Amino acid sequence: MKHRIALPAAAAAAVLTAAACAPGTGAEDDGRISVAMLQPPRSGLSPHSDDAFKLSRWSTAETLITLDDVGDPMPGLAVEWESTDPTTWVFTLRDGVSFHDRTELTASAAANALNRASAATPPPRILDGVDMEAEGDDDAGTVTVTTAEEDPLVPQRLSSPQLSILAESAYSGDTVDPVGTGTGPFELVEADGAASARLDRFDGYWGEPAAATGIDVTYVPDGTARAAALRTGEADIVEAIPVSQAGLLDEDQITEVPMPRTNTLYLNTEDGPFADPGLRAAAREAVDAGALVDGVYEGRADLAEGLLGPALPWSAQRPGRDEPTGAGDPDGARITLATFTDRAELPEVATVLEQQLTDAGFEVEQEVREYANIEEDALAGEFDAFILSRATVLDSGDPAAYMTSDFSCEGSFNISQLCDEGVDELLEAAERTPSGEERRAAILEAEAAVLATDAVVPLLHERVIQGDAPEVEGSAKDPRERLLVTAETRIR
Template sequence: MHAPLRPLCTPLATVLAVLVLVAACGRGAGAASGTPVPDGELRIAAQFSPRSGYAIDTDDAFILTQLGATEALTSAAADGRVQPALAESWTQVDPLTWRFVLRSGVTFHDGTPLTPAAVVTALGHVAGVAAPPRALRGLGLTVVEDGANAVRITTARPDPILPQRMSSPNAAILASSAYTGGAPSVIGTGTGPMRLTAVEGTQRAVLERFDGYWGGRPALARVTATFVDDPAARALALRAGDVDIAQGLPESSLLEFSAGSGFDEQTIAAPRTVSLLMNQAAAPFSDVRIRQAVARAVDRTALAEQALAGSATPASELFGPAVAWGDRGPAPAPDVEGAKALLAQAGHGPDNPLHVRLWTYQNRPELPTLATAVQAMLRDVGIDAEIQIGDYGAQEPDLLAGRYDMFILSRSYLTDVPDAGATLRSDYTCDGSYNIAHHCSQAFDSLVAGLDTTTDVAARQEVFRAAARILVDGAVGVPLVHSLENGVSRNVTGYTVDPMAKRLVTPQLAITG
């Protein structure tokens, strides 16, 4: 059960009500002096709202870590480096077992201490749900106490990146009181710098400073997050001075928050790629020449800089500038005549045009825009693509079954963990559970299989680079653009945009005045 949210000014029900609330409660948009305000309150217009009642085994867990309510045994950066969090150290005992030594002096928000028993309960719960989260799925995870200050975590098969997996928001450790019945309660059961005190459905969450935080007393006394799906509404609230941070603003709004405006606008590469997938399980895209023709027809630079007004970067392969192993070179230039020649070799030309269906979904507003632009580019080389925009949930069964032609998909290639192995295995191996492209190559599978015994981060990243080259050479989809994440703040110090979408509220974050 989640505690009801006591009103701050007026109830929230719609985006309009959100704007009425912030206008009534806002403190205005005065310029910051740079001096932290003691016991300040931070107000956030958040981009994504909770969809599963803050269930720790769902993507709602990212909201909890962003707001500083929960923590896991480890933390990790996009480059794969793992750092201590609730665990101060870890060692691999044998190929199947890791030992994690817990940090001393950690207290849960309910006043109870962090113990091995609490870790066993928390990780045992998330590993045992009917649909385990991506980072922990299929591991055969078991956790047992190992002395007064450690746990042993065992997997069914060797897992060289288990410490990275333990950084997933889904692996957050809650107090034992969270598991007294039904779904775990996240109200007042985390370990982070801010204690979640109240929620109001998908509209708002309130957090208060946790003075017993192991990392030092947080600067903020209170955080209020309002979940506003409409990016224009987030920009309006920030412009009016009624929130301090707005996430995920459209490019058109960012222009007014540029340098010299009094706002701090940050844009950073995100580990997410929008790709044009082609069904290799059936004609016409079982023919590599047609896939290569599509790759040559698409102008990726124009998609990023014109269709999306610079709110993305053009892609040359699966991985982009957000990660250490991503390609930072220019995207290939389009080759219309080369595309036409390949189509002619495959038997398609003015007398035999190629007609296909181009699917995408509207959950991410940039995808229909990209579909329209790609449609025009394909038409220039003699491919007639009929656009169908639907609901992703309804489309997925047909995608996985190979009952489609082309599909534009936005996909995070790190899948919660700063390691690309899971994405390569699920999306591109012969038995991959999310192999929408229906790609199957024994050479590719052998390359990815080597990750099962590779622990060195640099060596794993070389495998990622080699895998990306194979996908480009085989025209296994066309990476179109790499996404960017942004955030704009005013009167805030210590704020940085996290490309992994795991951190926002930290002990150092403060309001200035």
């Protein structure tokens, strides 16, 4: 039986009405693009929060560095960089860049933005545990970034939308206002809280001017309403269409993008039945992830071969896995299997896994809550097994931080309560390795060590389903969800 949470008809209608009435949506305003987004801002569009990804998806705020397809650093507002010693990096800024408030991008302005992020409370997630300071040299056009400890990922960190470079006028006390203060091809001109946002083409953009005249954003949390907005022509681009709605749309209107996000079964290695490696192996053998892909996700997901999936093409080069631990006999072992409701498919995943584990000889009790009400217990090891949809590259585009967070002895998100000396050594080696092929190989070695513990059973890799009206050209299909409407996006 499928578990779906539907928005009441009146609420869905209200959402669609809001989308229809938003200024400039649909065909009313020639050359403008209407976008229906999943979540409203949670922190007033502060770049120091996850709202930063909205600013980057609208191409209004930019960073010193961008990333290529494999996660290596590329020029953004900085055109070149070098490490002058293990804790110091120097970035040379691009010439001729203006902020939307018509002030010039200077080294001191860029350093100010980075230092404001470093001093924010709480700090941006990308700077969690990182002590970073920036200093600008306006004469040389360079920004020097210093870290307290050696950090080979500084360029990748500076690609995070949470370290976007805004004009000095954006900052007042502890608040940050991105309206009219970015550098991208679109200027944010109006932000109406949790309702909508409006952006206009910025004619002073340093690169190729935007093809569209502007963007009109409406926040539509309900997936059924978002899909309906695309179907009825109220929205040109719709993000995160639920699997349940994808089949109701024309195939030429949707694109499935492999995500660096893995649905994973975490097993508690410290307490309870899964402290026994043999029972962890029994759980691994009991799981049929193909049934989840074909049933719950209706074929719109990728079967997991490891923690990392097709959104990171280099992960296919992983070494062979060591001989797995032999499975023990569950013999009616009682386990608590938990997950959360915020992602509509996960309760159904839990139901399928409960049956599979029961068939293998476990006695299973489910616990399902909203994520905000279950995270603390999951991190405290209150459950024997926990199903999580987990981003695997976080903000730097590099999976080493995720693996350290989830699987090291001191990891801050270690739901499996795993503490393995060999795993820690490989994770530390990967963290120290400079970016590039050598680092990627080290990450895959660490992944193999984690999988060998059976502390985690990767299930599947999600795909995000993006909807585009037939008239839309050039929208970004970005696995990292940093880009959506770019300077090239247009309405035919």
